[in-house]
Amino acid sequence: MFGLIGHLTSLKHAQLVARELGYPEYADQGLDFWCSAPPQIVDSITVASITGQKIEGCYVESCFLPEMLANRRIKTATRKILNAMAHAQKHNIDITALGGFSSIIFENFNLEQFRQVRNIELEFERFTTGNTHTAYIICQQVEQASQKVGIDLPEATVAVCGATGDIGSAVCRWLVQKTDVRNLFLIARNQDRLQELRTELGCGKIMSLEAALPLSDIVVWVASMPRGLEIESQIFRKPCLLIDGGYPKNLATKIQHPDIYVLNGGIVEHSLDIEWKIMQVVNMDVPARQLFACFAESMLLEFERLYTNFSWGRNQITVEKMEQIGHLSIKHGFRPLPV
Ligand code: NDP
Incomplete structure (x- = not known):
């Protein structure tokens, strides 16, 4: 059982x-x-x-x-x-x-x-x-959904918000080892853990959320936030893919823009x-x-x-x-x- x-x-x-x-x-x-x-x-x-x-x-x-x-x-x-x-x-x-x-x-x-x-x-x-399954599914969603909405992964900038977490770090490992993603932004609050992750990955740029969002084509949201963030749609690139794996959701606002694709992350x-x-x-x-x-x-x-x-x-x-x-x-x- x-x-x-x-x-x-x-x-x-x-x-x-x-x-x-x-x-x-x-x-x-x-x-x-x-x-x-x-x-x-x-x-x-x-x-x-x-x-x-x-x-x-x-x-x-x-x-x-x-x-x-x-x-x-x-x-x-x-x-x-x-x-x-x-x-x-x-x-x-x-x-x-x-x-x-x-x-x-x-x-x-x-x-x-x-x-x-x-x-x-x-x-x-x-x-x-x-x-492990959640991280795997989110990575599949990055690969499959980006293709569907016309974002080319090798050319894309992917930001992981909550990168140093259990799911976030696994997503980063997969993106680095199994995909052609070349531009990876690592976002979290604790700088020591971010540095450690960057050393482990051998790549990735440590960024603040505010600086990263306007420059990202894909954002994977896996931060452990008890309440979601209110973010206006004009901040994001168009087109842009937002995969929200948080529970509760990391994004509190319902973003409605034809070129911003919001996907429920970590769902099968x-x-x-x-x-x-x-x-x-x-x-x-x-x-x-x-x-x-x-x-x-x-x-x-x-x-x-x-x-x-x-x-x-x-x-x-x-x-x-x-x-x-x-x-x-x-x-x-x-x-x-x-x-
Ligand atoms: P962890 O506690 O391992 O990691 C959380 C990450 O979020 C850390 O990198 C942390 O770093 C970062 N973080 C927390 N608050 C903020 C903030 N305000 N701004 C930026 N970064 C922040 O969590 P998990 O990896 O286990 O889970 C992540 C999310 O996924 C949670 O919302 C969880 O509920 C959800 N989840 C979804 C599942 C599903 O099946 N879809 C399954 C399991 C979990 P720092 O503290 O340094 O900022």
Whole structure:
């Protein structure tokens, strides 16, 4: 059995979804209530592969909300993630993906040191961040969508916002090793980590976001921002491809310009309908088939009975592992969301 640990994008979103899913007692409550709410399994899932295999899984709502980080409720945020992991393990889930901020909180606050959650000793090999598959899918989206909108990769300037992150650094490695991209901008706040990444890659230009945006043909957004940025469309080059892989989205404004292509990053489309309710509540266009690539990673590991934390730690995703999970993704019928 596979599991998905997820959360909603804001308090407002959580209240809306609680009402839709039939939890009216959660719907009128403020942040304090969500801070004390325990994790819950709110959906059971059946997925068929194009190989004919069928697997079962469930969705664990951690009740974490990004406002907890914005309001410095750090202890609450970490408790949410550990409790959700313990809940998944208690329900004998073999492999669970830590979606959205779950893995970011796990890593940033060193939760590996808190193995014991009440009577449960967490077995970390039962969890995966799902970031290898996410990074692979975003790279496929860069390659496929650029071709579709007429941006020539060898001539293009590609900016990665959140370049030093787990997903961002993997995307950079792939772009450098597997594509003809020659002009790569590296964007993040911590300069030491940017220098380290640049040394590892052997190329790339460290840039501020403000300086990079007007000069970029493609922007990959994979920064861990609790709230999206408001950016006006006149800043961008035309044509320009924006691949937003953030959850919540890095871009808060709905950009509407015929020459600016905005693509939901890190999203896959399955070839067959999935039996579940949960993707409706995160506003996927085709909820029966579209999902986060990190969630799909736990499905792939379940299909293959690969019960291991395939993606774990920070900045260790190799191009070889991206190719391995990419091969499984195609084998079981997933494809990157097109532009
Ligand atoms: P990490 O925490 O590993 O990395 C985050 C990166 O963002 C770092 O480079 C960080 O560097 C940078 N960053 C944070 N804030 C800012 C800012 N204000 N301006 C510029 N850079 C910033 O995160 P992950 O790689 O694990 O995840 C990245 C994003 O992808 C998140 O939004 C996450 O929710 C989403 N995600 C999507 C998935 C999917 O399936 N589609 C799956 C998993 C995650 P610094 O702190 O130095 O600025």
